[in-house]
Amino acid sequence: MNLFKHWKKDLPSSLVVFFVALPLCLGVALASGAPPFAGLIAGLIGGVLVGYLSGSAIGVSGPAAGLVVIVLNAITELGSYELFLTAVILAGIIQILLGIFRAGVIGYYFPSAVIKGMLSAIGIMIFIQQIPLALGFSGDVNTDRINLSGLHDQLTPGAILITLISLGILLIWDEVLAKKNKMFKLIPAPLIAVIVGIILYVTIGTSGFLALHETQLVSVPVPKDFSSFMGQFTLPDFSALSNGSVYVIAFTIAIVASLETLLSVEATDKLDPYKRQTPTNRELIAQGIGNSISGFIGGIPITQVVVRSTANVMSGAVSKLSAILHGFLILLSVIAIPTFLNLIPQAVLASVLLVIGYKLANPKSFVQMYKLGKAQFIPFIVTVIGIVATDLLKGILIGLTIGLIVVLLKSYYNSHHVLLKEYQGKQNLFHINFAEEVTFINKGPIMKELDALEKDSYLELDFRKTKILDYDILEYLDEFSIKAKNNNINIKMIAEKETLDNPESFRKYFGHQVFQLGH
Template sequence: MIYGVYTTNLYSMSLFKHWRKDFPASLVVFFVALPLCLGVALASGAPPFAGLIAGVVGGVVVGYLSGSSIGVSGPAAGLVVIVYNAINDLGSYELFLVSVILAGIIQIALGVFRAGVIGYYFPSAVIKGMLSAIGIMIFVQQIPLAFGFTGDVNTDRIDFSGLHDQISPGALFVTLISLGILLLWDGILAKRNKIFKLVPAPLIAVVVGIVIYVTLGQSGFFALHENQLVSVPVPDGVASFIGQFTFPDFSALTQGDVYVTAFTIAIVASLETLLSVEASDKLDPLKRQTPTNKELVAQGVGNAVSGLIGGIPITQVVVRSTANVMSGAVTKLSAIMHGFLILMSVIAIPTLLNLIPQAVLASVLLIIGYKLAKPKSFVQMYKLGKTQFIPFIVTVVGIVSTDLLKGIMIGLTVGLITVLLKSYYNSHQLLLKEYQGKKNLFHINFAEEVTFINKGRIIKELDALEKGAYLELDFRKTKVLDYDILEYLDEFSVKAKNNDINIKMIAENETLEHSKSFREYFGHRVFQLQH
């Protein structure tokens, strides 16, 4: 019992140790997450309140259980299409919620059986490409809101046709003022005086945005329309607030489609979470590593809870995690607090929240998008060479032109091909030497690992040897020699004898001893084993 109290106190101390940095960061994440929760819910065909439920659960429940110090979870745009189709196919939102609960249970099982290791197999270039692509998409998607575009905005494929005819002077004015505050506050004022570090710049931008709307934005040249403001459901009372919750219809457990939907959500949500974990860990200034299996369990519990009380599916989200890191968060207190802020604001001040111009939030995301996709990062990747730059840029283009998961798969495929090509060319080194008057002496140094991938290049070079050539095969560095290579060398030894090609193989005693047929292949040939 004493041990339990001690560990709890120790945990509490570590959780609140950096509250001076975590609380301001939670405010920024709150302002970023609030419109995203509503937007994802609406795009998914779910009630707006369902997005807020997912935001609260993602912050409080997943934030508490997660092993990530700076990752933030909530409703994700990557699941919009799946959720929208599932709600329509299943026939009701109540039936869909059962799939969300089952998806959470599946994720818990994935974590228990250590499936989180999958996240470690994504190349760094692909993860960096994902971050840059998300930065570009964030930046581009905020432009219509920053200019006050009042038409339908498709966040997957932005269409700027007719945008110039619907620019709102009021929204543009708020955007410019907000960007000025954000850039001036963090870039100059915070560096000159510590007082400016106590209050986050986005909070000042939000307050100024509300003042502009109240004083200038309700009529006249700088007028803002209702659809240019944040829109949070406003309950009439306790009963009205409780009535916004939707509960699952467990009769769906007899329907096979519910399980198919649950499995789909679990796999996609888990993959998106693992990718976000990899990206968030790279952004963490302290370079802490998130336990991926624990993260899957946390996400699973979060989805089960969200589904039970009417929320849409949850994943760890790069946008919110990035905002968290760039706002100076140190521990997961920031993620937990942002969840409580969503809950308290929806209960206590929904009317005040509905006075915030969307242009203010767009300005915050414009800054975040630019930081993620800085031109400097593209230059740095280019300088690292083709093996890094090609998967990076392909991932960027793939995500921007399709969607997150498809782009990642395209980038991963190109990254795998790049690795295979690199392995193809790095299996051995062919040297032309002159030894004891022999001008056509070829010496091949083989790498530590020679597999079937390298077979094509080895065949090409050995088949090009002329009659009467002298060949040294140096296996002293080789630890793994694939059966396919052994088989070809055996075949080549016959060809070499017929073409008067003299072969000597150089190997250490320990080398290739694990290969069962090694001496059977070479012991009776013209190869000379040199110890």
């Protein structure tokens, strides 16, 4: 595929992803207890290297919020960031091995309802997390620490104004202007919002009633010269190879990063308007190479990330060029224009993420899932609540557990179908059609059905569609045949090969080849 074939769409998308990724790279690094520059390194490697090696057309990789707690605890436990970087390199090697041994197939076993629940939950979390930045809360923007009694004293009018104007630009640009003139489609709305935000800050946001605090602006490290720029890279301490804790941390990072990547791949592929499927094993290898290189030059761990991938899709990206260019833009920005980037109000970026969050958690998606029935809606809504109430991985596990229970319950009741027929003028012939797969899970409803038969009944057991018949079921049917004989219940067994009246032993007829019944 020609990498530059769709550059007219990929270039504007890369700008949007860059403006979304930049504060996230810095924020994840700071929250992880790592140097801010380490987040930019991870964003650069995730964009350029992983973006090139990946088989995903629209996925974007970089530092992930889901690894923040693991990274923070690991750095604290090892007592050195240089020692931690060795664990990152080892984690990358483990991921490469997972890809080689085809562990990426795990990603195919996540139910659609759980993936959609994950997307909606991430949308809700994105939306909630941006509210403090959008309203310009002074000091600590952690929503858990907002003093509601003095709410008006913590708001920043200048940030609120910038948020409202930015939201207006984003909504009007895409919903009105872009539909009237193709020219507006060529220029991404977030870029215009950023430019307007900088102008507002420079003109009215530096002093007076609408002034912004320095903490409400993007903060990119500003190197004084080339040597100070190179000094921001950190090399790993390979003496950690003799530390057993490093291997435990590496394995933990590899597993969690791989799971987050596979989940993101599933979610991103569902958003892809061309419905392309990402090769998961190749993705794990690409992520592993990216993490090894990131750790070698001082970066934090990388995964494919839903927020940046979603922004990429919704901005109209067609190929991996968008992800690659966004990585180069990160590199260019920290080298050439760090001072200019530090003029961007965080309220502008919060506005971009508010729109993305709303699109992910659109109320219409909840209504659509509800209309699909309980089997889809229950795992969906449980996943949403689980992720919002706990974290991404715990919420996914809760959703998967509920999804599995729903499947088991469905299988429990769908093992057979009972038809009541007339026999010699009497309403006492029961014909039971068994499903293709009848396992021990179905034993309960089958027992309930057969034990409820009255004396002097006629029973037809139809196994012609059955391919798998568990030994537990055969054992029970053997026991029931004795009871049927005592209650004068006449049994006819219908299989593909032959029909038997009152079989003496089901096990004797089927033998031990229960998985090849009738075939």
